[in-house]
Amino acid sequence: MTTQTSTATAKRPTAQIYFPASVKNAGGNARPQSTSQTGSKALEPFEATILEHQALKERDDFELIDLTLAGEKAAFEILVKRYSGSMYALAYRMLHDPDDAADICQDVFLKAYEALESFRKKSSFYTWLYRIGTNSCINHIRKNQAQHHIEFASYHAFKEADTLETLYKTELQEVVNDAIERLPEKQKATVMLRVCEGMSHREVSHILKCSVGTAKANYFHAIRNLRRFMKNYIAANEDDADVIPSSLLRIGNVAPPSMSLGMF
Incomplete structure (x- = not known):
């Protein structure tokens, strides 16, 4: 009807x-x-x-x-x-x-x-x-886990100190992509919300429906896992060793393509 x-x-x-x-x-x-x-x-x-x-x-x-x-x-x-x-x-x-x-x-x-x-x-x-x-x-x-693969066009590295360093090495970018892809869903989502969206742990906890402590733990484990996943690259590239272990990689820095909304 x-x-x-x-x-x-x-x-x-x-x-x-x-x-x-x-x-x-x-x-x-x-x-x-x-x-x-x-x-x-x-x-x-x-x-x-x-x-x-x-x-x-x-x-x-x-x-x-x-x-x-x-x-x-x-x-x-x-x-x-x-x-x-x-x-x-x-x-x-x-x-x-x-x-x-x-x-x-x-x-x-x-x-x-x-x-x-x-x-x-x-x-x-x-x-x-x-x-x-x-x-x-x-x-x-x-x-879509079997087929899903995220490619990150560019990123920034945030040192634990106040210094912001930008990494543009293609090889390193591929290593980072693979490391992020291996994160469990909740850890990946936490990193996205914390880094890309600039949200606090409390805001992340509201969105993921978990306690603030759990949000902090997810973030901590995500960073630890990223370092662990990249340890072989770090060992083989001593020049980057002072950056990657103390860094959180900014994901998806490039703006997404625009989406046309027909109603507007």
């Missing part, structure tokens, strides 16, 4: 983010409906006028969430536009595939929309969204 809207539904464009059609409840307010109830045929793009966007842009996240739950579809469009770039960048850095990153980005916002009523505002929407995104990437990696 085709859902009726006030405007004609256009053919789905490439990289369009789609969400479930709003369903009127008994009180007349629109509510997000899960795909298990609507099915894929009920998915339709959000449509918002320029005036609606301009009026909503100044709202904070919590206000936009309340408006979405009250049936204001344009409010969630603002949240998508506000965080789609960050979500796509996170997915690209973890998967290093633009198509997979775009798929994950769509999936993250769809999951967030469907679960919006369960968001209790105990953390920021940003943190809640990053949790969904990180878990989606981890699950994707697990499903």
Whole structure:
């Protein structure tokens, strides 16, 4: 059955983010409906006028969430536009595939929309969204572990002191790539969030749903494992020995390719 809207539904464009059609409840307010109830045929793009966007842009996240739950579809469009770039960048850095990153980005916002009523505002929407995104990437990696390979185009080395040194050696880069690829999913995610996103241990703990102590432990073990995985290279290249053992390699420094969102 085709859902009726006030405007004609256009053919789905490439990289369009789609969400479930709003369903009127008994009180007349629109509510997000899960795909298990609507099915894929009920998915339709959000449509918002320029005036609606301009009026909503100044709202904070919590206000936009309340408006979405009250049936204001344009409010969630603002949240998508506000965080789609960050979500796509996170997915690209973890998967290093633009198509997979775009798929994950769509999936993250769809999951967030469907679960919006369960968001209790105990953390920021940003943190809640990053949790969904990180878990989606981890699950994707697990499903594709045999074929998955991350290539990191460039990186920076952070010494434990205040000195920032940049490494551009192709051979070393390959060693680093292989070492990071061997990290367990949670350690890899922790390094991504700490180094690429600049998050604190507390923020990482919220996203990965673990204690601050566990987040710190994951980070510690990740760095220790990276040093262990690279010890043979370090032993064979004494010139780099003073840099690598005390360094945390910055992952995915190059900006991901842009993703076009058809609704904006």
